[in-house]
Amino acid sequence: MSQTATPQTATAQTTADVPVAAAAARQAGSRAGNAGIPAALTTLGPVTFAKALNTALADALEADPAVVMFGEDIGTLGGVFRITDGLTARFGRNRCFDTPLAESGIVGMAVGMAMNGMRPVIEMQFDAFAYPAFEQIASHVAKMHNRSRGRLKMPMVIRVPYAGGIGGVEHHCDSSESYYAHTPGLKVFVPATVADGYRMLREAIDSDDPVMFMEPKKLYFSKEQVDLEALRAEYEAGTSRAEGRAAVARSGTDATLIAYGPSVPVALAAAEAAAAEGRSLEVVDVRTIVPFDDETVCASVRKTGRAVVVAETPGFASVASEIAARVQERCFHSLAAPVLRVTGFDVPFPAPKLEHYFLPSVDRILDAVDDLQWED
Amino acid sequence: MTQAASSAGPVRPGTPSARPDAAARAFGITPEDYMLPTRGQIQIIDEQGRVRPAAEQGTAPGHEYPLPEGPELLAAYERLVIGRRVNDQNSALVRQGRMAVYPSSHGQEACQVAAALCLREGDWLFPTYRDSVAVMTKGVDPVEAMTIFRGDWHGGYDSLQHKVGIQCTPLTTQLLHAVGVAHAAKLRGEDTVVLAMCGDGATSEGDFHEALNFAAVFQLPVVFFVQNNGYAISVPLSAQSAAPSLAHKAVGYGMAGERVDGNDLVALLAVLDRGVELARNGSGPLLVEAHTYRIQAHTNADDATRYREDAEVQAWLAKDPVIRMRTYLRDGGLLDDATEQRIAAAAEATATTLRDGMNAEAPIDPQDLFRYVYTTPTPQLVEQSARLADELSREEDTK
Numbered sequence: 001m002s003q004t005a006t007p008q009t010a011t012a013q014t015t016a017d018v019p020v021a022a023a024a025a026r027q028a029g030s031r032a033g034n035a036g037i038p039a040a041l042t043t044l045g046p047v048t049f050a051k052a053l054n055t056a057l058a059d060a061l062e063a064d065p066a067v068v069m070f071g072e073d074i075g076t077l078g079g080v081f082r083i084t085d086g087l088t089a090r091f092g093r094n095r096c097f098d099t100p101l102a103e104s105g106i107v108g109m110a111v112g113m114a115m116n117g118m119r120p121v122i123e124m125q126f127d128a129f130a131y132p133a134f135e136q137i138a139s140h141v142a143k144m145h146n147r148s149r150g151r152l153k154m155p156m157v158i159r160v161p162y163a164g165g166i167g168g169v170e171h172h173c174d175s176s177e178s179y180y181a182h183t184p185g186l187k188v189f190v191p192a193t194v195a196d197g198y199r200m201l202r203e204a205i206d207s208d209d210p211v212m213f214m215e216p217k218k219l220y221f222s223k224e225q226v227d228l229e230a231l232r233a234e235y236e237a238g239t240s241r242a243e244g245r246a247a248v249a250r251s252g253t254d255a256t257l258i259a260y261g262p263s264v265p266v267a268l269a270a271a272e273a274a275a276a277e278g279r280s281l282e283v284v285d286v287r288t289i290v291p292f293d294d295e296t297v298c299a300s301v302r303k304t305g306r307a308v309v310v311a312e313t314p315g316f317a318s319v320a321s322e323i324a325a326r327v328q329e330r331c332f333h334s335l336a337a338p339v340l341r342v343t344g345f346d347v348p349f350p351a352p353k354l355e356h357y358f359l360p361s362v363d364r365i366l367d368a369v370d371d372l373q374w375e376d
Numbered sequence: 377m378t379q380a381a382s383s384a385g386p387v388r389p390g391t392p393s394a395r396p397d398a399a400a401r402a403f404g405i406t407p408e409d410y411m412l413p414t415r416g417q418i419q420i421i422d423e424q425g426r427v428r429p430a431a432e433q434g435t436a437p438g439h440e441y442p443l444p445e446g447p448e449l450l451a452a453y454e455r456l457v458i459g460r461r462v463n464d465q466n467s468a469l470v471r472q473g474r475m476a477v478y479p480s481s482h483g484q485e486a487c488q489v490a491a492a493l494c495l496r497e498g499d500w501l502f503p504t505y506r507d508s509v510a511v512m513t514k515g516v517d518p519v520e521a522m523t524i525f526r527g528d529w530h531g532g533y534d535s536l537q538h539k540v541g542i543q544c545t546p547l548t549t550q551l552l553h554a555v556g557v558a559h560a561a562k563l564r565g566e567d568t569v570v571l572a573m574c575g576d577g578a579t580s581e582g583d584f585h586e587a588l589n590f591a592a593v594f595q596l597p598v599v600f601f602v603q604n605n606g607y608a609i610s611v612p613l614s615a616q617s618a619a620p621s622l623a624h625k626a627v628g629y630g631m632a633g634e635r636v637d638g639n640d641l642v643a644l645l646a647v648l649d650r651g652v653e654l655a656r657n658g659s660g661p662l663l664v665e666a667h668t669y670r671i672q673a674h675t676n677a678d679d680a681t682r683y684r685e686d687a688e689v690q691a692w693l694a695k696d697p698v699i700r701m702r703t704y705l706r707d708g709g710l711l712d713d714a715t716e717q718r719i720a721a722a723a724e725a726t727a728t729t730l731r732d733g734m735n736a737e738a739p740i741d742p743q744d745l746f747r748y749v750y751t752t753p754t755p756q757l758v759e760q761s762a763r764l765a766d767e768l769s770r771e772e773d774t775k
Contacts, residue, residue, distance in 0.1 A: 112556020
């Protein structure tokens, strides 16, 4: 089977309009000339992922006076990615404000605020800069409800711009979701579409449990044809629940690609390329790693009989490992081949000019699909 | 002490208008006066139980403190005696195998009592693992307070009801929670004050720095109370900090620092009452360092003879906070035999409560493992809970 097809005419919903350097880095080294997201589709719709998140934050501030936002540079500047753009001006400095530059301080203060009736939504500026806060997250955010037998709730959201694909320098591109997913007491949400950006952030803020909200930063400026008014109405009517509900992002019959966050568009592009070659791939978007939707994932795998897990994270002891294990535990008799994984290598996140070697690509996914023992 | 009549209302964080100069001036002192700690410790009652002359109390301009009233001192003494009894009873219960561990505050009871008594209802306390007596003094049931050390759950009391954080083991992480509670209160225009406790070794932790800095930048009503007992398990203060005193650390954050004799309950109450009042009136945070000593080992698992001399312990026994306070109250005619008997009976009643509570077999439900991880268990936890239930029922069948 040919592995050189590049999906020029993909109809995938999500497109990317990422910075030029990132796009160049992505395209530089893939043997297919494209690491995943079709560059041609940048004009589909008017709403960016960033705008959807910004709207969700504004709507949450509007809906509940207990919601308060703080972090580094999120006030006057609107955040380095502008996700909180305009919120301080609109809601005032008591609702959205800058803090001293100290991540443990930000998370620890949020714990106290949550104990005292607030619903903090805080921003870690980048994935790897959240590590100083890890003690607060692992020892308090995750455990407070359990330690107190449910008396102390932790209704807080920790927003983490995360993962690579933007040509970022070191410490700006880590896939840190596995650390959090491994910590009982945390929920881990990873939206992959503009619409999910809105609805999952609203849901995270309304959750009485703490949510690590992982924002794939390479998708910030991707666009989608969505109606934010309709999304808001849908959310407020309670008909758009995403927590614990994976989504079938593309239907197929031959094999299932299981992905989340930044890997979903790559998986969709791979499915498009495979379709051109006559192979029908289903794509399941996990959406919330914790809680995990075994049902939807396994229903898809039982239907197709084959599965590849796609994730940007280094694969060893990762969320991708967990998904692969869960699928084979539950779907063994439906499987025609072992569950494979396409992940980053087990190396520190590479320098910008090397990241395209590291990131799961359409080609790697198609190679893995080829390896799913199609012939007896 | 006087209570704040009004609250400042929401103040834009970090703006010059939020600075405490006006409130400080209301007390007749300037920030320069009160920000630097005194050269020595504030001590009002000396080690023999006598009131020191005003000139010898270690005060300086901006650091003068009125003697607390007799009834406040007598009530505090009662808590002091009960605190000592609690420490000794719990240490005994550990030796009898009824508690997993107990970090005793024997010798530090004056700090424990003052930390809770300086607060009023609605104020919050954030204690460490060694601050059980402070927790009980704030009104938490002794048996509920000791659940954490009996080992049937991590936190045994209702933090929201008592406004007491769960006793915290990761050092100084709770100081940031104190900052958050105070910040939420300030944003809502409430006049809550939060007292956050830690030890001398803990001041080396990063969260100590971050908590003090956040509290100062946002001008939050937090009193940081460091019990400097000289050792972090085995490491002496000299290996922990090169600062002139731990109270001096405050100045770098733009907050006031104060040093006080941590075995002088009168001085502690005077300093902490003032600190809480200043915080409530919008002066922002304060750092109080109390010099005291842990008479017993770090816990029952520790051997203090490996790192300190018996002579040092003996010298501190002579500064015992309970004896000193009793002498002062007896000599001043504030404590008579009948009152002493009543207090002794109250202490014994608490000890009995603790013995009964720790000797009782608390019912343990293994399904609690899954019950509180999230507000609603995930499908995975429901599955694991069913698996454990099944395993236990099969064990039951084979008995």
